[in-house]
Amino acid sequence: MSKQVIPLYFTLFLFVLLFVFFDAQIDNEFIMIGRLQRLFALVLVSMTIAYSTLVFQTISGNKILSPSLMGYEHLFVLLQVVLLLLFGGNSVLLQSKVWSFLLSTTVMVIYSFVLYFCLFRKPNKQIYYILLIGLILGIFFNTSTQFLQMTIDPDEFAYVQSAMFSSLGRISIHTLLLAFLLMVLVFLYLFRYFKYLDILSLGREYALGLGVDYDKVVQQQLFGISILVAISTALIGPITFVGIFVSGITYRISSTAKHRSNVSLAIAISFILLICAQFIIEHILNYKHSLSVLINLLGGSYFVFLILKLLRK
Amino acid sequence: MIQSLRIVSGTGYKRTIVFALLLLCLGLMACLSLAVGVEPISLKNLWTSGAQETELFLISRIPRTITLILTGAGLSISGVILQQLSQNKFISPTTSGTLDSAKLGILFGLLFFPQAGMLTKLICAVVFCFMLTAVFTVSISHIVKRNLVLIPVLGVMYGYILNALTNVVGVQFNIIQNMESWMVGNFARTLKGQYEVIYLLIPLFIVCYLYAHRFTIVGLGRDFTTNVGISYRGVVNVGIMLTSITVSTTVLTVGAIPFIDLVIPNLVSLLHGDNVHKNLPFTACYGAITLLVCDIIGRLIIFPYEMPSSMIVGSLGALVFLLMLIKKGR
Amino acid sequence: MIEINSLHKKYGQRTILKDINLKIPKGKLVSLIGPNGAGKSTLLSIIARLEKIDQGSVKLDGQELSHYALSSFSTKLSFLKQQNSLDLKLKVAELIAFGRFPYSKGQLNPRDIEIVNEAMERMNLSHLCDAFIDEISGGERQRVFLAMIIAQDTDYILLDEPLNNLDMKHAVEIMQIATRLVREFNKTVIMVVHDINFAANYSDYMIGMKAGEIVFMDKTDSIMGEGILRSLFDIDFRIIKDGSSLLCNYYKI
Numbered sequence: 001m002s003k004q005v006i007p008l009y010f011t012l013f014l015f016v017l018l019f020v021f022f023d024a025q026i027d028n029e030f031i032m033i034g035r036l037q038r039l040f041a042l043v044l045v046s047m048t049i050a051y052s053t054l055v056f057q058t059i060s061g062n063k064i065l066s067p068s069l070m071g072y073e074h075l076f077v078l079l080q081v082v083l084l085l086l087f088g089g090n091s092v093l094l095q096s097k098v099w100s101f102l103l104s105t106t107v108m109v110i111y112s113f114v115l116y117f118c119l120f121r122k123p124n125k126q127i128y129y130i131l132l133i134g135l136i137l138g139i140f141f142n143t144s145t146q147f148l149q150m151t152i153d154p155d156e157f158a159y160v161q162s163a164m165f166s167s168l169g170r171i172s173i174h175t176l177l178l179a180f181l182l183m184v185l186v187f188l189y190l191f192r193y194f195k196y197l198d199i200l201s202l203g204r205e206y207a208l209g210l211g212v213d214y215d216k217v218v219q220q221q222l223f224g225i226s227i228l229v230a231i232s233t234a235l236i237g238p239i240t241f242v243g244i245f246v247s248g249i250t251y252r253i254s255s256t257a258k259h260r261s262n263v264s265l266a267i268a269i270s271f272i273l274l275i276c277a278q279f280i281i282e283h284i285l286n287y288k289h290s291l292s293v294l295i296n297l298l299g300g301s302y303f304v305f306l307i308l309k310l311l312r313k
Numbered sequence: 314m315i316q317s318l319r320i321v322s323g324t325g326y327k328r329t330i331v332f333a334l335l336l337l338c339l340g341l342m343a344c345l346s347l348a349v350g351v352e353p354i355s356l357k358n359l360w361t362s363g364a365q366e367t368e369l370f371l372i373s374r375i376p377r378t379i380t381l382i383l384t385g386a387g388l389s390i391s392g393v394i395l396q397q398l399s400q401n402k403f404i405s406p407t408t409s410g411t412l413d414s415a416k417l418g419i420l421f422g423l424l425f426f427p428q429a430g431m432l433t434k435l436i437c438a439v440v441f442c443f444m445l446t447a448v449f450t451v452s453i454s455h456i457v458k459r460n461l462v463l464i465p466v467l468g469v470m471y472g473y474i475l476n477a478l479t480n481v482v483g484v485q486f487n488i489i490q491n492m493e494s495w496m497v498g499n500f501a502r503t504l505k506g507q508y509e510v511i512y513l514l515i516p517l518f519i520v521c522y523l524y525a526h527r528f529t530i531v532g533l534g535r536d537f538t539t540n541v542g543i544s545y546r547g548v549v550n551v552g553i554m555l556t557s558i559t560v561s562t563t564v565l566t567v568g569a570i571p572f573i574d575l576v577i578p579n580l581v582s583l584l585h586g587d588n589v590h591k592n593l594p595f596t597a598c599y600g601a602i603t604l605l606v607c608d609i610i611g612r613l614i615i616f617p618y619e620m621p622s623s624m625i626v627g628s629l630g631a632l633v634f635l636l637m638l639i640k641k642g643r
Numbered sequence: 644m645i646e647i648n649s650l651h652k653k654y655g656q657r658t659i660l661k662d663i664n665l666k667i668p669k670g671k672l673v674s675l676i677g678p679n680g681a682g683k684s685t686l687l688s689i690i691a692r693l694e695k696i697d698q699g700s701v702k703l704d705g706q707e708l709s710h711y712a713l714s715s716f717s718t719k720l721s722f723l724k725q726q727n728s729l730d731l732k733l734k735v736a737e738l739i740a741f742g743r744f745p746y747s748k749g750q751l752n753p754r755d756i757e758i759v760n761e762a763m764e765r766m767n768l769s770h771l772c773d774a775f776i777d778e779i780s781g782g783e784r785q786r787v788f789l790a791m792i793i794a795q796d797t798d799y800i801l802l803d804e805p806l807n808n809l810d811m812k813h814a815v816e817i818m819q820i821a822t823r824l825v826r827e828f829n830k831t832v833i834m835v836v837h838d839i840n841f842a843a844n845y846s847d848y849m850i851g852m853k854a855g856e857i858v859f860m861d862k863t864d865s866i867m868g869e870g871i872l873r874s875l876f877d878i879d880f881r882i883i884k885d886g887s888s889l890l891c892n893y894y895k896i
Contacts, residue, residue, distance in 0.1 A: 062463070069470060119639055128462035129642035132403070135469040136631055136638075139407070139571055143627040147620070195749040199741060201731055205693055205724045210795070211717030211745040240473060257733040293481055300474035307449070307467070 005265060008253070012268050015275045022283065041171045042274045044179055045236055048228040050266035051187075053243030054250070054259065055221050058201045060127040063251060064306050066243035068229050070115060070134025072108055073238030074141035079107055081148045101175040104234035105182070105227075112226030117219070171235060179231050190224045193217050197259040237292050241299025246270040248302060273298075328591075335598040339382070342605040346378045349612050372505045380503040380511050381608050381622075382601040384563045385573065387514040389600025390521055391556040392574030393581075393589060397532035398552045399450050401464050402582070403638075405575040406446075406560045409468040412571065413475035414445035415557075415564040420479050423488055431510055435565055442557035445475065450553060462638075500567055500608055501619055511566045514559060518597065521555055525590035528552060532587070570623045572630025573603060579637060644669050645690060645799070645831075650699035652685055652855075659685045661855040663699070667833060667848070669798070672825045674842035674863075675835045677852035678876055683835045684725070686852070687801050690833070691722035703799070717745040720799040721792045725807060729776060735787050736772040739763055742794030762794040766820065782813040789817065793824070800824065802834035806841060814838075818845045839876075839891050843867055851875045867891070 020035055049068075056067040083091065083103075092099055115130050115137075199212045200221075207214040232239065250266040277294045347370070392405040399409070406412050418441030422434035449471050503511075527548045531538050538545045563570065577600045585592050607625040614620055645667040652660035660682045667673055675683040688694040690701060692708055701708045703720065711719065721742075739762055743755040751759075763769050766786045776784055785805065792800055802821070806814045818841055824830040825847070836842040842849060842863075849866050851858040858875055859866060867889060872880040876893075883890045 065466070069466075069473075119642070126642045128460070128466055129638055131466045132462050132469070133635055133638055135466060135473075136634060138473075139469070140627060140631040143571065143624060147624045198749070199744060201733075202729065202738075202741065205691075205722065206741075208693060208713070209691065209717060209722045210741060211714040213713050240477075241470075251732065255732065257731045257737070293477075296477055297481065300477060303470060303474060307471070 005253075005268075008265070008268055008272075012272050015272055015279070019275050019279055022279070037171060037173065037176060038278060039275075040176055041179075041235060042271060042278060044176070044183060045232045045239070046267050046270035046274055048183065048232040049239065049243050049246060049270045050250075051263055052225040052228045052232075053247050054263050054266055055197060056225055056243075057247055058197060058259070059218050059221060060131075061201075061203065063247060064244060064303065065131060066241070066247075067225050068233065068238075068240055068243055069138075070112070070131060071136075071138025071141055072111075072229060072233050073240055074138040074145065075108060075111055076104060076233055076238060078141040078145045078148075079104060081145050085148060097172045098174045098178065101178060101234050105230045108230035108233060109227055112230065116222045116226060175235065179235050182227065182231055186224045186227050190220065193220055194260070197221075198257065201257060238296075239292055240296055241303055242270065242273070242295045243299075244306075245295075245299040245302040246273065248306065332594060332598070335595065335602070339598055339602050339605075342602055342609070343378050343382065346381060346605050346609055347374050349609055350374065373503075376505050376508045377500050377503045377608075378605070380508050380567060381500060381604050383511050383514045384567055384570065385601035385604030386597035387517065387559040387563060387600075388570060388574040388604075389577040389581075389596045390518065390593060391559045392578040393593070393596055394521065394528055394552045394556050395446075395450060395574075396578055396582075397528040397589060398549055399464065400532055400534065401461060402579060403461060403465040403575070404450070404468060405578065406556060407571045407575050408465040408472070409446060409449050410472035410475050411442055411446045411556060411560050412564065412569045413472040413479065414441045415561045416569065417441050417445070417475050417479045417482075418561065419565065420482060420488070424482070424486060431565065435510060435561055438561035438565060439557050442561050443554055446557060447550075447553050450549075462642075500622055503567060508566055510562055513562050517555055517559055520551075522590075522593055524548070524551055524555075525593050529587070529589040532589070568621075568623060570604070571627050572634060573600060573626050576630045576633045576637075577603060579634075644702075644704060645833075646700075646702040646705075647690075648700045648702075650686075650689070650701060651697050652682070652689065652694065653697055659855055660689075663857055665850065665857060665860060667831070667850075669831050670825060670829045671831060671847040672821055672845060673831070673833045673848045673850060674846035675833065675850050675852060676837075676839060676842050676875070677858070680854075681852040682855045683852050684803055687722070687803050687833065687835060691720065691801050692716065693722065714745060717795070717797075719797055720801065721795045721797040722801040723788055723792050723803065723805060725803045731776065733776050734772070735768060735774050735776055735779070736763065738776055738787055739768075739790045739794050742791040742796075745795065758796065759794050762790040765793060766790040782809050785809060785813070785817070789820065797830075799831045799833070802832065804835050804837060806836065806838060814841065821845065839872070839893075843891060844888050 016039065019039060020032075024035070025031060052068070053066045057063050057065060083100075115134055119126075119130065119133065196207075196212050196217045199207045199210055200214065200217065202210075204214045207217075246266050246269050249269050250262055253269075254262050254265055256262070273295065274291070277291055277298075281291060281294065350369075350373075388406070391411075395404050395406060395409060395411070396402055415438045418438035419434050421441065422429070422437035426433050426437075449468060527543055530541060530543060531545065531548045531552070535545050538548070578596060581592055581596045581599055585595055604622065604626065607629065608622040611620040611622040611625045614625075645665070647663050647665040647667075650660055650663040651658070663686065675686065677683055685694060689696060690703075690708075696708070703711070708716075736759065740751060740755070740759050742762065743751060743759060747755050760769075763772055766789060768783070768786060768790055771779060771783060771787075776787060779787070785808075789802075789805070792802075800821075805817050805821075809817065821832045821834065822845055825832055834846075836846075846863050848861065849863050850860045851866070851871070853875055859871060867882055869880045869882055872882075872891065872893075878893055879896045881892045881896055883892055
């Protein structure tokens with residue numbers, strides 16, 4: 001662990017304390033449990049963001065991309081609209097947090113499988129194509145949503161609008177446990193291949209030359225990533241650009257290309273970012289905006305900054 | 314490139330025949346578009362003056378058909394121009410944030426000049442379009458020129474951000490509802506008295522045609538352009554300006570129509586090669602015909618209700634483009 | 644020993660390799676020469692298992708290529724590709740240490756570290772060991788990758804145009820290292836070289852390829868004839884001998 005990292009973890013610790021105990025009535029069980037739930041959700045989400053983005057960037061060999069770009073957010077909103085139209089606002093699929101979480105995750109995982117494994121025979125070679133297709137599908141989902149919106153009763157529309165911006169309002173202990181379980185399974189599955197991650201960054205030829213079955217490892221990683229992204233989107237909603245921001249900061253601070261240290265660094269950074277944003281929303285903005293709006297604006301402006309930086313080169 | 318041109322574009326008179334056929338097709342579709350609607354229209358009654366049908370015809374059907382033709386042609390042409398400027402077949406207003414910057418511009422127009430008319434909104438939209446598209450097209454495409462697919466990926470991401478920004482500002486100031494009509498392209502709103510801005514596209518077509526040779530040359534690269542004594546910057550600026558005005562005008566009159574600007578130029582380039590000057594009329598015709606057909610489908614598919622044509626164009630266009638991508642990727 | 648029997652390779656409709664039959668002896672420096680598009684890089688890629696075999700067989704030390712497990716293959720044969728640009732915050736020493744991955748699977752033992760250090764010294768890179776690979780010059784980066792291959796310590800080393808973009812001094816250095824790998828460590832080095840003079844002065848054997856076929860394969864001395872070279876490259880050559888070295892002049896005849 002290098003020197004710059006220690007203050008980072010210290011800050012992280014401070015923020016956690018602040019988040020949990022700021023202006024708190026310790027004896028009010030409801031508030032405290034709510035805070036701990038949100039904290040736990042943020043931990044889960046920052047882990048998925050950090051791992052999926054960093055590894056996806058390694059596979060694609062490009063540091064301004066993120067796997068959550070591929071139309072998930074629009075698919076997510078479209079799914080909510082379709083459910084609303086099919087079953088009405090009182091359906092168990094929309095009202096029960098667990099069911100809606102399970103359904104969204106399943107649909108998004110299926111969607112990523114189709115994108116990653118059905119269109120092309122070798123997904124790793126066509127990663128840009130897959131991204132572009134995902135993005136185009138995103139536009140398509142968006143248009144469809146807007147069309148369907150016009151046929152929705154305005155009262156019910158409020159539900160869809162809340163789905164458009166991610167928030168922590170939808171989580172419950174059960175969804176958190178489910179998400180946690182899924183994540184543990186994914187990480188257990190991927191655990192054996194952690195040591196290959198550094199080799200992947202050398203590219204296909206060298207990885208093969210060094211005895212790593214590149215195609216297989218990449219497919220396994222993409223498999224894991226797609227589930228992780230689905231989990232985080234289903235948990236707190238669309239978080240498109242956060243990954244890019246997090247990885248950008250990570251690579252700026254980090255002095256190594258080793259995945260082990262970079263992923264843990266990225267987890268810490270995204271956790272700090274999310275916790276700050278949530279804190280600001282709760283105590284300063286009084287819930288006027290939602291989490292995703294805040295962090296996506298930040299991530300989006302960082303992306304524009306990257307483009308402008310490229311321009312100056 | 315020159316070689317493929319000669320092969321694909323065929324001899325002079327052949328092109329003329331193809332073009333004549335296209336015009337014929339366009340005329341047919343235009344007539345069909347005039348005829349289709351909730352109220353049936355018969356030719357005989359049309360000329361009896363004062364009839365309700367004549368009224369309907371003048372107020373709704375004719376403006377709608379004209380708007381369709383001009384929009385289809387205009388968007389396809391702006392697609393070609395952006396393709397040439399960025400030297401990338403997959404770049405168009407849909408994939409470089411132009412549509413989204415127009416929306417953002419209109420939003421700011423609504424915000425700062427709530428009482429102002431069409432023209433102010435148009436100017437707002439054009440200014441935003443020009444600046445935001447220029448930042449993207451000029452910068453990115455010259456840095457990662459080699460990568461055909463990465464640039465549109467970045468472009469769509471860029472559009473996402475602009476869209477998100479529009480959403481946030483719209484929600485904050487409670488004007489998202491007013492915005493909805495510009496989010497989805499719909500020709501049902503084109504009525505007499507509201508659609509006339511679209512005529513602005515006609516002089517733009519002429520300018521495009523005059524500049525077409527230069528766009529072809531710019532498509533060969535900066536060094537090449539400078540070498541033949543043309544100001545690269547100048548042509549790029551003109552091109553982006555033309556695109557911005559076209560896109561802003563169409564978004565303002567009918568709303569955002571995605572993908573047509575992406576698919577039509579690719580099809581034309583496949584069928585007729587890459588000479589912008591020669592192909593511009595073809596591109597315009599194909600674009601107009603496509604949009605007319607999509608609009609007619611939209612009017613018939615859930616008759617007597619209407620489906621916005623942007624939905625039809627969006628779904629079909631996305632599908633065609635995805636097929637292109639998959640084929641190219643394999 | 645690498646044995647290739649009636650090997651065919653096609654990309655779509657285009658035939659890249661046509662009925663290749665070769666025996667490449669062990670412990671020699673072998674150069675692949677020939678005009679652009681002759682199929683040299685493809686042949687190298689097939690031997691390195693980066694491309695699939697359409698038809699025919701390739702045997703490495705008497706065993707079919709496909710019969711090797713990937714991890715054991717990577718301790719037997721290594722491949723350095725043409726372009727090596729990586730936008731990575733990797734230190735030189737870390738990259739070279741990747742060469743030990745087939746043995747250590749990421750956990751370096753003292754022996755591995757020793758080998759890495761040796762490779763670094765041999766390539767004259769010790770002073771750069773803490774530099775990042777995106778900050779050093781192109782020639783240095785080429786040497787770093789070569790050092791990684793050396794650390795991988797395989798019997799067979801394939802190099803695809805290792806002299807590309809190197810100045811004369813560094814090109815000579817690379818060729819000298821290749822020669823030493825063969826002479827001192829009994830490695831087999833097979834390389835694609837575009838500069839006929841480097842090939843002629845350093846290699847033991849030469850393989851000439853044209854349009855997907857082997858035109859000749861023999862000891863360098865017996866090939867260095869003006870007629871043979873003319874038939875391969877379709878231009879005139881004059882061979883000038885000067886004691887220990889020889890020069891193929893084709894610049895101006």
